[in-house]
Amino acid sequence: MPRFPKRISWWLAAAATVACMAAGLWLGGSTMAAARFDQPITIVVTFPPGGGTDLLARKLGAALQQRIGQSVVVENRPGASGNIGARHVAEAAGDGATLLMVNSSFAINPAVYRQLDFDPRQDFKAVFNVGTIASVLVVPQASALHSLADARAAAQVQDLPFASCGNGTPQHMAGEMLAQAAQMHLQHVPYKGCGPAITAVAAGQVPLGVVTASSAAPLIEAGRVRAIAITAPQRLAQWPLVPTVAEQGVAGFAVEQWHGLLAPAATGDALVQRMHAVLAQILAEPAMQQSLREQGYTPVQQSAAQFGQLIAADIDRYGAVAQQLGLRVD
DSSP states (O other): OOOOOHHHHHHHHHHHHHHHHHHHHHHHHHHHHHTSOOSOEEEEESSOTTSHHHHHHHHHHHHHHHHHSSOEEEEEOOOGGGHHHHHHHHTSOSSSSEEEEEETHHHHHHHHOSOOSSOTTTSEEEEEEEEEEEEEEEEETTOSOOSHHHHHHHHHHSOEEEEESSTTSHHHHHHHHHHHHHTOOEEEEEOSSHHHHHHHHHTTSSSOEEEEHHHHHHHHHTTSEEEEEEOSSSOBTTBTTSOBTGGGTOTTOOOEEEEEEEEETTSOHHHHHHHHHHHHHHHHSHHHHHHHHHTTEEEOOOOHHHHHHHHHHHHHHHHHHHHHHTOOOO
């Protein structure tokens, strides 16, 4: 075996090391290449245009398009509290070209619909939890109800109607869970969206409403309705004087609505992780975080696996509540 001077031996060893590193990088690069976005993306929204979920999807879609250099289109497929759009994505190819934008209704639907054309546990992979948003209890500006205690007192004498964003929505469930936890007699009045619900409260047609903070904000700021309680675990920055439900005597009460992206179950794990990484970069930008917070959202830092666990836990949680109360919407 030939012998080389120490200097030459050192250079040969270095060259071998570089060659090994290059091979490793090439293999790693080929794995990442398989997970790259190489075609336009459609984000299916399960609600009509103009709502909070739709606007959030469009904001993310625009940022994602700029980041990856591919066309990102938002497609609205409303109906059946999101089930129509979910079924469409469940049947899509797992190539990263189709994503589903959902909120907590996705975890409620298995409990309140007798039959679904898809399996929410098996037909999707969690990709990214964008953020959570609280619901707020609102009353007409001239209402005699100034706190949750006032509402509880009124709801113990007779049924107190409450408006929600629709049957089976997170706000419907929040109202039912509040009635149970606070021992209130509440009568559900569903509307076709948070917008119509808050408008009805402002007009005095319903004495109480449970709507998203983003939907309530314009009318609260305009002095047409008042907020008396927040369903989140903490007070909201935009309304620091409005206490939470838990602070007003219902210990441990916390119901927030999450918004996130799912992919068909056939989507490879490498592609899911690539999607998650790009979205995490977008959500880490200070301008995006500020924009979300101004709309009432709290950005979330979760892995795809953690988001999947949250969805599974909420399916169980809402399922137990619906079964106990006998809630059905079909």
